[in-house]
Amino acid sequence: VCKIILHHLVQLTFTQDNACEHWDAIVEHAKRLQNSLGRSVGLTTAACDYFSTIQPCLDNPKLIEFARFEETLKSAHQDFLTGLLSRGAFQNLFEQELSRAKRHERNTTLIFLDLDNFKNINDEHGHLAGDEALKQVGHILSQRKRKEDIACRYGGDEFVILLPETNKFMGLLVGKKIHDRINKLIIHFNGADIHVSCSGGVASYPLDSDDTKGLIECADRALYKAKSHGKHKLCLFSEEKRTFTRIKLKRDVTIRSLAIHDTENISKSNNISEGGILISCSSSFDIGTRLELQIPLKDKSNMTIIGSVVRVEKFDTNLYDIGLSFLSLNSTATSTETLAEYVLQQLA
Structure with a gap:
């Protein structure tokens, strides 16, 4: 319990024994502060003072409303526009999933999606229309991905989906369902019907690369191949220059x-x-x-x-x-x- 309370109060992590020792010391420190100041002192204040002066663990402590702190954590973890994972949060999970795939000798597939002609939507209909397109694409990814899949807004109009324990064949099938749904998307905005489409690339561990950076690069190259073949397509990564990957x-x-x-x-x-x-x-x-x-x-x-x-x-x-x-x-x-x-x- 002491370990959990301390982490909640000052965001510091201790072993269970150390946490109990520090907690007893903080309670005694709060009593001394109350006697010295002649008024009540909360445990949060006592803990901050204790870890700043008695057992210095906080170099530059700041006061922040906890609700605001949780909101900040959420914004760092989640893309505010689409509700998908942020790029930073995705990268951490990507590293973990690839390590797990290596440890258990499993396949992992990555799908890289990019909206076609997204700049034209912004230029012709305004950035609010572009935002609405991104929101609805994010909703499609959330609804159409499998429970175990990890979806992220990678940046701008780029999206990434990680498919754990999925080989390249099945990754293509999962990707096709999502890709086809996005290509049927029509945004109704200010009286205009805006058609949305995307291109995509699929790469797989360990077939195409054995690290996160390499897998992103392979999927990105497959995406470029889809773009160069007229867009609206989903292509598998391959070193061969073919329309269809064998x-x-x-x-x-x-x-x-x-x-x-x-x-x-x-x-x-x-x-x-x-x-x-x-x-x-x-x-x-x-x-x-x-x-x-x-x-x-x-x-x-x-x-x-x-x-x-x-x-x-x-x-x-x-x-x-x-x-x-x-x-x-x-x-x-x-x-x-x-x-x-x-x-x-x-x-x-």
């Missing part, structure tokens, strides 16, 4: 050509992306040929994908690298974005 996927895949009555062929998948899949096959196919793929899932069921051949390359091993773009899933036509999200979610 992810390794080594599985047996059953393929069948839909152009002819062909027997099934067992092939090997090499990697997968948001746009398609690369397989190794003993047979060659013409560009544009539609192939049906059966990909085994974790629950021992199969996922059927129909793709169009967009690349064929032969190697010395008499195997062909066949690149396919996604067309449909389980014989049902669907958008490429929905298909890619489903595939990544099933294979993650």
